[in-house]
Amino acid sequence: MARAPIAVALAASCALLSAQTRITPPDNKYTPAQDVQLGREAAQEMRQQLPLLNDDEVTGYVEGVGKRLVAAIPREFQHSEFHYTFEVVNVKEINASALPGGPMFVNRGMIESAKTEGEIAGVMAHEISHVVLRHGTAQASKASKYQAGSVLGQIAGAIIGGGWGQVVSGASQLGFGAAFLRFSRDYEKQADLEGSHIMSDAGYDPRDMANLFKTIEQQGGAGGPQWLSDHPNPGNRVEYITEEARKLRVANATRDTRAFEQVQAHLKRLPAAPTTEQAAKQRRTSNPGGTPGRDVPRPTGRVSAPSSSFKTYNEGNLFQVAVPSNWRELANNNTVTFAPDGAYGQGIFTHGMEFGVGRNESHDLETAADELIQSLGQGNPNLSRTYSLDRVTIAGRRGVRTQLRNRTSDGANESIEVFAIQLKNGNLLYALGVAPDEVFPTYRNVFDRIVSSLRVND
Secondary structure (H helix, E strand, O other): OOOOOHHHHHHHHHHHHHOOOOOOOOOOOOOHHHHHHHHHHHHHHHHHHHEEOOOOHHHHHHHHHHHHHHOOOOOHHOOOOOOEEEEEEOOOOOEEEEEOEEEEEHHHHHHHOOHHHHHHHHHHHHHHHHHHOHHHHHHHHHOOOOHHHHHHHHHOOOOOOOOOHHHOOOOOOOOOOHHHOOOOOOHHHHHHHHHHHHHHHHHHHHHHHHHHHHHHHHOOOOOOOHHHHHHHOOOOOHHHHHHHOOOOOOOOOOOOOHHHHHHHHHHHOOOOOOOHHHHHHEEEEHOOOOOOOOOOOOOOOOOOOOOEEEEEEEEEEEEEEEEEEEEEEEEEOOOOOEEEEEEEOOOOEEEEEEEEOOOOOOOOOOHHHOEEEEEEEEOOOOOEEEOOOEEEEOOEEEEEEEEEEEOOOOOOOEEEEEEEOOOOOOEEEEEEEEEEHHHHHHHHHHHHHHHHHHHHOO
């Protein structure tokens, strides 16, 4: 009889633990080996593009936290093919990015802003959860045939995550290809919850994850937190993480370690981290010709006027459009751009029009268009909207248009015409017309003619 209270207590404890939210990975038509291949390719690209902090003390510390979390991944989510690596990006924004198969890049600013090691572990556990749940390729699996190339391209190339893909990159600061580089809110909530489970099994208090999200929101500024642009808030984020934490037992709990204090003190002795925008500008200045060994043209500024004759292009099974016959089709994995010679290079264009498809979780055209515009402006304080959304008819369906103004890194002014409609599945088909201010009136007429030729086949 004396042992009865103990049995009752154990039963209550088991019931409490069993109440934790069960996470089911989304459907995925890709194999774990394909995750590894995509992640390896994207990581190689990121290492060439990002200002990595090659400091053994800082990298060693982050690797230590990462390995502790990886060891706590639940058995059902372990993939023997995956290889987890951890590198630090020398920029001040709070962010981190994890690629399919395991490579992770952690911003220095996140380490410096954390109040506890648990807050660092919280962001890393969230990112690891995206990897183990295979959200990147699951997102591609849900895409239409046209969108699949876009999503996979974002994973394998344009991902340059943590806001880097949206950074100033030459004459135009928009970074269009990364406009919808983010997971869905459902995937974000899954990563939050599974991340809390990994944290507790690794000895960290999951409430530290919620605490860092509070810090991110407070430090977001007028433009909005970069983290939340790439990781949209599912709503009540802090509340549901805190509630999940109550259901979990922290195994072998750890508090702040001496290593945490030492690495923050060490970072204070280093030169201050630049912003992502400053780092991108420095990279362009130090390497104006692009990456050695690559045939990467630069916009020359010598651009012929748009031809009065038009040529029609079919873009997969989704749409067809007619553009000036002296413009080239510049298709990549995540968008298709039409631009004249001399107007494109190094991932940007100064004259022309780009088409893309983006997820729309709101199923409201105006809201989705506003989200697109906000994402274009992330990291670029020089981008502003000239007027509100106008309602127009595009391809026989309701659409919206507006105009943006931008001041480029070389001091030139450009205007951007934005068009958007909804596809039948609710996603957004958008078109972005760009031209310097001095020729924009002419190009605006061309953009209108291009959009009027649009035929959608969804």
